Amino acid sequence: xxxxxxxxxxxxxxxxxxxxxxxxxxxxxxxxxxxxxxxxxxxxxxxxxxxxxxxxxxxxxxxxxxxxxxxxxxxxxxxxxxxxxxxxxxxxxxxxxxxxxxxxxxxxxxxxxxxxxxxxxxxxxxxxxxxxxxxxxxxxxxxxxxxxxxxxxxxxxxxxxxxxxxxxxxxxxxxxxxxxxxxxxxxxxxxxxxxxxxxxxxxxxxxxxxxxxxxxxxxxxxxxxxxxxxxxxxxxxxxxxxxxxxxxxxxxxxxxxxxxxxxxxxxxxxxxxxxxxxxxxxxxxxxxxxxxxxxxxxxxxxxxxxxxxxxxxxxxxxxxxxxxxxxxxxxxxxxxxxxxxxxxxxxxxxxxxxxxxxxxxxxxxxxxxxxxxxxxxxxxxxx
Ligand code: SAH
Ligand code: SF4
Numbered sequence: 001x002x003x004x005x006x007x008x009x010x011x012x013x014x015x016x017x018x019x020x021x022x023x024x025x026x027x028x029x030x031x032x033x034x035x036x037x038x039x040x041x042x043x044x045x046x047x048x049x050x051x052x053x054x055x056x057x058x059x060x061x062x063x064x065x066x067x068x069x070x071x072x073x074x075x076x077x078x079x080x081x082x083x084x085x086x087x088x089x090x091x092x093x094x095x096x097x098x099x100x101x102x103x104x105x106x107x108x109x110x111x112x113x114x115x116x117x118x119x120x121x122x123x124x125x126x127x128x129x130x131x132x133x134x135x136x137x138x139x140x141x142x143x144x145x146x147x148x149x150x151x152x153x154x155x156x157x158x159x160x161x162x163x164x165x166x167x168x169x170x171x172x173x174x175x176x177x178x179x180x181x182x183x184x185x186x187x188x189x190x191x192x193x194x195x196x197x198x199x200x201x202x203x204x205x206x207x208x209x210x211x212x213x214x215x216x217x218x219x220x221x222x223x224x225x226x227x228x229x230x231x232x233x234x235x236x237x238x239x240x241x242x243x244x245x246x247x248x249x250x251x252x253x254x255x256x257x258x259x260x261x262x263x264x265x266x267x268x269x270x271x272x273x274x275x276x277x278x279x280x281x282x283x284x285x286x287x288x289x290x291x292x293x294x295x296x297x298x299x300x301x302x303x304x305x306x307x308x309x310x311x312x313x314x315x316x317x318x319x320x321x322x323x324x325x326x327x328x329x330x331x332x333x334x335x336x337x338x339x340x341x342x343x344x345x346x347x348x349x350x351x352x353x354x355x356x357x358x359x360x361x362x363x364x365x366x367x368x369x370x371x372x373x374x375x376x377x378x379x380x381x382x383x
Contacts, residue, residue, distance in 0.1 A: 114168025
């Protein structure tokens with residue numbers, strides 16, 4: 001069923017007018033929903049009770065239940081596990097950057113765009129658990145408003161940024177993701193600047209090209225993880241559909257069209273993709289492009305097959321890139337102890353929480369990922 005968060009301002013006004021109410025009620029409703037993060041129509045005290053009831057029936061709020069919330073030791077990373085109406089579990093992470101402790105830093109919420117993911121990345125808990133379904137626009141926005149409301153109630157830092165780096169591949173669900181971005185950006189809704197919204201993709205070329213043509217210019221992050229096709233396909237089993245040269249071409253066109261730099265994410269995995277030769281390969285691939293590389297020391301997988309490189313190796317990789325004039329930073333590790341990497345909390349919680357989930361639609365046609373490709377064992381952990 002369509003929810004309030006699934007409709008834009010125009011459609012909401014049209015519905016309200018069709019019920020014989022003035023269109024300005026839509027503005028009031030959106031202000032309550034997206035500025036004060038109301039959880040129900042009852043809270044909208046300047047909206048007549050009759051209209052509240054009609055809205056509650058025709059366009060209810062999405063039902064999203066917080067099952068667990070875990071905080072990192074320093075309190076700056078907070079992860080929530082949500083249960084959707086049909087029992088699916090998704091995660092959102094709030095990351096606070098507040099070095100001065102005066103609550104005037106950045107507050108970034110990282111949201112999920114799908115329940116599960118069909119891409120099958122071998123280092124990613126979400127990828128390993130497989131694909132369940134796309135999230136709706138409403139379910140995406142609801143993650144943001146739930147976190148925003150909690151911040152508001154606590155008198156804490158309001159949200160400043162949204163990143164689509166949670167579970168799922170956002171460019172594989174653009175028909176739901178894009179309207180969510182529009183609501184986050186709309187001045188009569190959340191009103192977040194487009195440059196404060198970032199979409200991260202494993203490299204869906206058509207999607208990257210679409211973003212380049214959009215007047216609303218959100219940030220683009222592309223997960224590379226390897227400088228060559230063969231290694232990339234071992235880490236991302238579905239990567240053959242999006243060959244590396246074509247991804248880089250699309251990114252170069254994106255920069256030319258938008259004048260914006262692209263962020264490349266590169267998860268560093270011990271003995272797998274963290275060699276100096278690979279750093280040189282990466283620098284050659286990106287030569288001359290307006291871009292920034294984000295090096296992410298991997299959160300180890302539970303099976304122990306993929307580990308985090310020693311700090312010295314990470315820094316050597318970074319130096320090699322910097323020497324070739326590739327802008328790069330090592331991502332500050334946030335929330336490792338609370339399983340903050342993509343999908344990890346859901347994996348821990350799944351056995352219990354899935355018990356009361358609705359039966360799965362086995363006819364879903366999204367491709368499922370095959371068996372794990374063989375990984376080269378890390379030379380550093382060999383006997
Ligand atoms: N599907 C999109 C966006 C969601 S994943 C994408 O892949 O870009 C967001 C980020 O989480 C990606 O850069 C991914 O590489 C990273 N990630 C996944 N598993 C991880 C792990 N075990 N440790 C560190 N980062 C991880
Ligand atoms: Fe999907 Fe991104 Fe995880 Fe890969 S890293 S499986 S694309 S969510």
